[in-house]
Amino acid sequence: MKKTMNIKLKTLVAALAMSALLPTLTQAEDKTAPTAAKPLTPQTIVTINGDAVSDLEVLAFNALQGNQNKLDSQQAQVQLLNQLVNTTLLAQAARKEGIDKLPQVGAALKMARIQVLAEAKVNDYFAKHPVSDEEIKAAYDKKFTKEALQEYKVSHILVKEEQEAKDIISSLEKGEDFHKLAKVHSLDSSKDAGGELGWVGRNQVVKPFGDAMSSLEKGKYSKTPVKSQFGWHIILVEDVRAQEPPPLDQVKEQFRAQLQQQQLAKLVTEMRNQAKVEVAGAEKPAEKAAPAPTPPAK
Template sequence: AAAAQGQADSPELRKAIRDDMINLEVMAQEAVKAGLDKNADVVQQVELAKQSVLVGAFVQDYAKNHPISEDQLKQEYDKLKAKLGNKEYNTRHILVETEAEAKDIIAQLGKKAKFEKLAAKSKDTGSAAQGGSLGWAVPGNFVPEFANALLNLKKGEYTKVPVQSQFGWHVIKLDDTRELKVPPFEEVKAQLQQRLQQQSIKKAIDELRAKAKIE
């Protein structure tokens, strides 16, 4: 195990590992003699530790027996490219509670009010402090209503009609666009594999939960 962690195998290392194992065994025996293995809290912790080991073994075994294929990885990569598109958008928005508030902001913008200043009223406090800036992002990162409105804007424009989403009413401004270069497949392959493996394990767990009877 130590060698697997990058430590060179040696007689000294083997002795240190053996000493550690002996120490653990001696202390465990003393704990049993003291009756600590019957302590309710200890019993619970031992059971949780056992479950944790079993869960780790299950995940490793499932991943081994349900490998992610190259085709699956390429399909996921194609979906990622489609979602990202070929452009990034530098966007601002002001989020308010009502359509009337959004219309009032649009009216003020029409009278040459500064978007950044009006953004101080935004419900989105994180971007409000940055003049409404959401930074560079792809439309796929936003809810559909927001993304669709954004795609219809030209550089420097803002929405002349309030945009409603699940979060409230938005006034959106497009500051700039730039070309997006999607990383090559080989560069993101490991991340895609990890993501798909996690999704596969989650699906398996959901199916097990649906069938399980836990009292």
Template structure:
């Protein structure tokens, strides 16, 4: 992924984080407390709850509200002192307020032109596109019997050759903790097992077992492959939130591209300018791989 994509992803994540508290549904903004002549409204409490320290996440909802109210009252108490001293007239305060105002305007614009425009049809279409781009991955459904020595494994193979049931032998002889399930490992793909075991399992045909013991650091294995398949994609319901983020990210990038076309960006510091230009290089066609929904 290009530096532009990494930077854009980081900016997008920050935008999503910043905008969340501001998107609460409109409702009557009741006064819930007063500090001198200053009022604390429900909207302020909601913002205070949303911005509580993550260390307080384990608190109950009621405890969070109390902690947030306490923080809001503390803010109002010192804000009164700041107003008395006219700190709101300082240049530093005005600069900070301008930055915060710009950020909130950014968030409001982001909500209107990105968040509110995403449709279920767009999300489903993007899911279908991402699934179509996923590489096909083979999986095997295997059982195994794990023993300590090669001779024990060879004896297991002889019993299988004589017609013994694999699952029954696993319950009887395997030293693996899953022996009670008949050695069933379920479906797994490449990279899930140690290499020696994986190579042997994928080399077997469906319905066959290893005719020679497979040695790993855990001991000696006899492997039965019950089935082979192409790994199914993650269901839409499981990944739709992640896919929606992809749709939002692309809309956000398009919105930024349009804004940059209409407004020239000049960075005066040469070092920062070079870094900004490098980080914001547009990817060449095909440079941005399709993001894959996580299984």
């Protein structure tokens, strides 16, 4: 029996290699590119113990394997179809033995179906609501403002108490060296380097630090301590330079993906706001009291 099975599989592989699958599956790949949901006409590729498998199902199987390769060669197609045959035979055996009736298997099948449907909905939504070039350009301009492109060569001294920071500022006003004071007093890991942080942008540091840093002129230090969640800072801006933004074409797809994620988050939020979700065992939120009736006009 085993020898017969091997012969049948070898015969199948040979037949696949000699068939005209290449244009069929290549065209099917074009069918499955993200577009608005619409019915497609499947074409049978192979039949396994009476179970017909279409070109769309072959591509769905390929996607489930995590394969990103294009099926543009007979070798790749034969390899995929041979794997599909093996997997289908195992699935047929599972159904024959009633394994598909097990609760845990049913749960896994249900979740797999939900995942596929959710992905199909996302693809359909993006196809019907494409991100425009104008939206991408607006997001690009918003991110790469003149202020955002400024970089600062900055050093700082971090201490725990505000009074200590004021005392250090007094020492600076008397002419003491900023970097020497940082090595003595700073709690930050940059203390051994005299407080030097190198070149940083405003969005690379916490907001209070960034606000203070961007307000200082080259060669100036903060005259009052700057508070953040880390403690109290004295900040020195040693130099300022402007970065060149990356070309729009170079980051266009990154912005498209970000805007799509924002679209998706908004869509899911709207769905959740309209959905009735009940968690087993969780206490139901108290119902809001009905508004008091408006008293009749006198």
